[in-house]
Amino acid sequence: MATPENKLAFDGGWEYDPAPESTDHVSLKKRYGLFIGGEFTAPQSGRYFDTINPATEEALARVADAGEADVDRAVRAARKAYSERWSRMRPKERGKYIYRIARILQERAREFAAIESLDGGKPIRESRDVDIPLAAAHFFYYAGWADKLDYAFPGRRARPLGVAGQVIPWNFPLLMAAWKIAPALACGNTVVLKPAETTPLTALKLAEVIADADLPPGVVNIVTGAGKTGAAIVEHKGVNKIAFTGSTQVGRLIMRALAGTPKKYTLELGGKAANIIFADAAIDQAVEGIVNGIFFNQGHVCCAGSRLLVQESVADEVIEKLKDRMQTLIVGDPLDKNTDIGAINSRMQLDKIASYLKVGEQEGGAMFQTACRLPKKGYWCPPTIFTGVAQSNRVVQEEIFGPVLAIQTFRDFDEALAKANNTPYGLSGGVWTDKGAKIFRMTSGIRAGVIWANTFNKFDPTAPFGGYKESGVGREGGLHGLDAYVDLGAR
Ligand code: NAI
Numbered sequence: 001m002a003t004p005e006n007k008l009a010f011d012g013g014w015e016y017d018p019a020p021e022s023t024d025h026v027s028l029k030k031r032y033g034l035f036i037g038g039e040f041t042a043p044q045s046g047r048y049f050d051t052i053n054p055a056t057e058e059a060l061a062r063v064a065d066a067g068e069a070d071v072d073r074a075v076r077a078a079r080k081a082y083s084e085r086w087s088r089m090r091p092k093e094r095g096k097y098i099y100r101i102a103r104i105l106q107e108r109a110r111e112f113a114a115i116e117s118l119d120g121g122k123p124i125r126e127s128r129d130v131d132i133p134l135a136a137a138h139f140f141y142y143a144g145w146a147d148k149l150d151y152a153f154p155g156r157r158a159r160p161l162g163v164a165g166q167v168i169p170w171n172f173p174l175l176m177a178a179w180k181i182a183p184a185l186a187c188g189n190t191v192v193l194k195p196a197e198t199t200p201l202t203a204l205k206l207a208e209v210i211a212d213a214d215l216p217p218g219v220v221n222i223v224t225g226a227g228k229t230g231a232a233i234v235e236h237k238g239v240n241k242i243a244f245t246g247s248t249q250v251g252r253l254i255m256r257a258l259a260g261t262p263k264k265y266t267l268e269l270g271g272k273a274a275n276i277i278f279a280d281a282a283i284d285q286a287v288e289g290i291v292n293g294i295f296f297n298q299g300h301v302c303c304a305g306s307r308l309l310v311q312e313s314v315a316d317e318v319i320e321k322l323k324d325r326m327q328t329l330i331v332g333d334p335l336d337k338n339t340d341i342g343a344i345n346s347r348m349q350l351d352k353i354a355s356y357l358k359v360g361e362q363e364g365g366a367m368f369q370t371a372c373r374l375p376k377k378g379y380w381c382p383p384t385i386f387t388g389v390a391q392s393n394r395v396v397q398e399e400i401f402g403p404v405l406a407i408q409t410f411r412d413f414d415e416a417l418a419k420a421n422n423t424p425y426g427l428s429g430g431v432w433t434d435k436g437a438k439i440f441r442m443t444s445g446i447r448a449g450v451i452w453a454n455t456f457n458k459f460d461p462t463a464p465f466g467g468y469k470e471s472g473v474g475r476e477g478g479l480h481g482l483d484a485y486v487d488l489g490a491r
């Protein structure tokens with residue numbers, strides 16, 4: 001896949017020979033229907049849309065655009081499977097099905113990784129080493145809980161909720177599907193899931209896995225479409241629980257739609273996390289952590305370290321080293337194993353990032369980008385930093401969701417903590433220091449769901465994840481993630 005124009009050289013960097021992941025093991029249909037009641041069916045809406053490869057702008061497949069009647073069909077299939085099979089099944093048996101999904105995903109990991117990179121633009125190294133293994137790990141982890149809910153909630157009786165409607169974004173397509181489906185099934189619920197319109201393919205491939213794992217028809221239904229389809233799931237009266245990951249803006253709409261209904265919900269929304277570097281930190285490791293925190297997955301990460309707070313006495317050194325490291329990052333063909341930064345997920349997202357770069361400059365920030373040649377086709381953004389920005393600047397306050405880092409300095413602990421918390425968001429944070437006491441003070445002071453110390457962007461199925469403030473409601477992952485899918489009744 002690496003064409004000469006995809007292969008990038010940059011001043012002062014190295015030239016690598018292309019090392020493309022082969023795609024001959026990838027099997028994609030030209031057209032996908034909706035996975036309802038255990039089989040792929042044509043949408044009653046009659047509509048289809050293209051999903052494209054953001055690195056080449058070529059269409060990969062046509063995908064159904066589910067209308068309200070289609071969503072209704074999916075919810076009814078889920079209800080039937082819930083009442084007749086899944087909620088009645090012995091928990092241990094349910095666990096076996098979930099283990100089976102996990103094992104098949106592992107077996108087909110190479111294919112899933114390639115499709116994730118083709119459809120969404122993320123580097124193959126990430127989809128291969130992060131997205132797909134973590135998705136399988138989530139199924140393994142929650143499979144284990146299926147027959148142990150009594151231990152998760154001692155003295156309580158955990159009953160399933162019914163049908164879970166799940167709407168997920170494009171930044172970690174299969175992983176978000178796993179985060180949502182695995183705990184729902186383990187607790188005895190059935191599912192209607194909608195992947196994002198720019199990245200539907202791994203969810204549709206997951207539907208194939210679910211069919212191969214012989215799950216009773218209707219236990220998992222996958223419907224594709226855009227915001228309207230998502231809204232139809234949220235508003236459907238037959239749905240008992242909504243799980244959403246995406247923008248704060250849509251999260252607000254969903255909260256409004258659910259107010260006054262008995263539906264339970266979890267919302268995982270935006271973020272504007274600060275990575276805080278103290279002078280006593282191991283600077284080289286911290287720089288690597290910053291790079292991982294914001295350039296990982298093109299900055300399409302809700303918990304990205306999109307702000308850097310660096311102690312004044314080491315600011316020059318850190319910024320110098322960061323710029324040097326940025327020069328070595330390879331932007332280009334997502335399927336190339338050398339690529340560090342792949343394609344921006346969609347033209348819309350690229351336009352949004354580009355508009356923030358303008359805003360940042362208008363606000364008086366100094367922008368630095370690496371001098372890389374970008375391919376002519378596809379959506380690309382070189383790694384970018386802003387220095388000389390103020391707390392009130394939009395590039396410091398708002399979620400950009402691209403490889404763009406806003407850098408500020410601080411003098412002492414209190415100033416760092418105040419700046420870190422000066423944001424409407426509260427999803428994550430990072431602290432870099434040699435002193436354990438400072439780590440403890442900082443992690444208890446930052447109002448955010450996950451805080452990494454001397455590392456960043458590490459995920460594990462056993463760890464709960466979720467936000468404070470405008471970053472969301474509820475927790476996913478770990479024991480806490482089960483809570484969102486059960487009714488514990490009265491004590
Ligand atoms: P979005 O929130 O519109 O999309 C997320 C999912 O929600 C998609 O499946 C979409 O089809 C669905 N959706 C859209 N409107 C809906 C509605 N009214 N009711 C129910 N479902 C609906 O996010 P979008 O527009 O793709 O990205 C915009 C911004 O959101 C990004 O620039 C980024 O800042 C943020 N974002 C945050 C994510 C996170 O993981 N927290 C993931 C994706 C985007």
Ligand code: MG
Pocket residue numbers: 051052053054118119120197198199200
């Ligand atoms: Mg796509």
